[in-house]
Amino acid sequence: MQLFKFSLLLSAVNLAYSIASSSSENRHSWIAPTSTDVRSPCPGLNTLANHGYLPRNGRNISVPMIMDAALDGFNVGSDSIIQAAKFGLLSGNAFTTMDLDALQLHNLIEHDASISRGDFASGDNLHFNETLFSTLADANPGVDYYNATSAGQVQQERLAISLATNPNITNTLKEFLLRCRESALYLSVMGDPLTGVAPKKFVQIFFREERMPIAEGWTRPNVTITPDTTSPIEVIVGEASNWTATQQCEDLVIGPNITI
Ligand code: HEM
Ligand SMILES: *[C@@H]1O[C@H](CO)[C@@H](O)[C@H](O)[C@H]1NC(C)=O
Ligand SMILES: *[C@@H]1O[C@H](CO)[C@@H](O)[C@H](O)[C@H]1NC(C)=O
Numbered sequence: 001m002q003l004f005k006f007s008l009l010l011s012a013v014n015l016a017y018s019i020a021s022s023s024s025e026n027r028h029s030w031i032a033p034t035s036t037d038v039r040s041p042c043p044g045l046n047t048l049a050n051h052g053y054l055p056r057n058g059r060n061i062s063v064p065m066i067m068d069a070a071l072d073g074f075n076v077g078s079d080s081i082i083q084a085a086k087f088g089l090l091s092g093n094a095f096t097t098m099d100l101d102a103l104q105l106h107n108l109i110e111h112d113a114s115i116s117r118g119d120f121a122s123g124d125n126l127h128f129n130e131t132l133f134s135t136l137a138d139a140n141p142g143v144d145y146y147n148a149t150s151a152g153q154v155q156q157e158r159l160a161i162s163l164a165t166n167p168n169i170t171n172t173l174k175e176f177l178l179r180c181r182e183s184a185l186y187l188s189v190m191g192d193p194l195t196g197v198a199p200k201k202f203v204q205i206f207f208r209e210e211r212m213p214i215a216e217g218w219t220r221p222n223v224t225i226t227p228d229t230t231s232p233i234e235v236i237v238g239e240a241s242n243w244t245a246t247q248q249c250e251d252l253v254i255g256p257n258i259t260i
């Protein structure tokens with residue numbers, strides 16, 4: 001009798017354990033957004049939401065929720081994204097949270113000459129666009145990876161297209177710095193944060209499906225991504241993009257002792 005009770009207890013423990021472990025696997029599996037879920041122009045935040053690191057509905061997201069999700073999902077440290085996240089709060093009226101779709105607010109963080117989204121003046125600056133993405137998809141021919149040089153060339157080409165087709169383009173130092181940071185981020189989260197080399201297959205899945213390519217062999221970076229790791233990548237990206245401003249912006253104060 002005692003033995004019977006003991007083995008019942010053991011099976012209950014086993015059952016509880018297997019439920020818990022399967023639900024923690026499922027908790028972060030990729031699920032496409034439903035028609036009522038909202039998403040942003042940011043493939044990083046969208047991927048985190050599609051894997052349940054951020055609320056899958058894309059709403060009521062606080063800055064600490066973003067910091068935890070970025071670290072858990074991508075090993076991106078808060079220093080790399082805290083300013084963007086705080087700016088994000090200005091996209092809506094809630095005191096302490098934001099909705100992902102509100103981040104399309106033009107010239108807050110969202111900018112022209114993106115890699116995978118149209119300019120504001122095109123009418124859709126929110127959704128992934130395969131035509132625009134082909135510049136990146138076809139970059140660095142002959143090898144199976146993207147790097148800081150190819151990322152800079154992609155920025156140069158995307159900006160040239162926008163300058164040629166969009167009379168309303170905004171192209172100041174602010175957009176340049178954002179674009180270099182974003183390029184360094186895709187290279188870092190999908191590749192090696194210390195070299196800025198990322199397999200093409202992983203980067204393409206990240207943009208096209210907003211999915212972590214775990215089934216294809218991707219693993220979360222084992223180095224925490226910080227400004228110390230992204231800055232050298234951003235410098236090479238910036239040089240390779242041969243950027244020049246076509247407009248000036250006022251000095252932008254983004255933190256104590258940080259003016260750009
Ligand atoms: C988890 C780390 C993050 C990664 C890996 C990431 C990655 C990226 C990349 C690669 C782009 C460029 C998309 C393109 O040019 O088509 C981008 C754009 C964007 N990101 Fe993120 N991001 C991260 C965090 C954030 C945070 C914290 C915010 C603000 C709450 C943010 C807001 C945006 C916005 C609004 C854009 C659109 C800019 C534009 O192209 O117009 N991102 N992000
Ligand atoms: C969540 O965000 C929605 C807007 O998407 C807002 O209407 C609602 O009041 C928010 N809920 C809470 C609990 O803050
Ligand atoms: C382009 O800019 C002009 C002048 O600022 C403005 O009147 C017009 O609405 C803008 N067009 C688009 C499509 O953004």
Ligand SMILES: *[C@@H]1O[C@H](CO)[C@@H](O)[C@H](O)[C@H]1NC(C)=O
Pocket residue numbers: 118122124129130131132
């Ligand atoms: C994608 O961008 C191209 C080039 O700007 C545009 O012609 C096309 O309509 C866009 N596609 C969609 C589905 O919005």
Ligand SMILES: *[C@@H]1O[C@H](CO)[C@@H](O)[C@H](O)[C@H]1NC(C)=O
Pocket residue numbers: 140143146147148149150236
């Ligand atoms: C990026 O890859 C290309 C092609 O292999 C190479 O020519 C270039 O030097 C690389 N850039 C960096 C920064 O390693």
Ligand SMILES: *[C@@H]1O[C@H](CO)[C@@H](O)[C@H](O)[C@H]1NC(C)=O
Pocket residue numbers: 192222223
């Ligand atoms: C970290 O990841 C890199 C690239 O995937 C790998 O070469 C390296 O062995 C890993 N280091 C550790 C300590 O796991």
Ligand SMILES: *[C@@H]1O[C@H](CO)[C@@H](O)[C@H](O)[C@H]1NC(C)=O
Pocket residue numbers: 242244
């Ligand atoms: C860099 O830009 C300048 C003008 O902005 C142009 O004259 C030069 O040809 C460009 N160089 C490359 C390698 O694209």
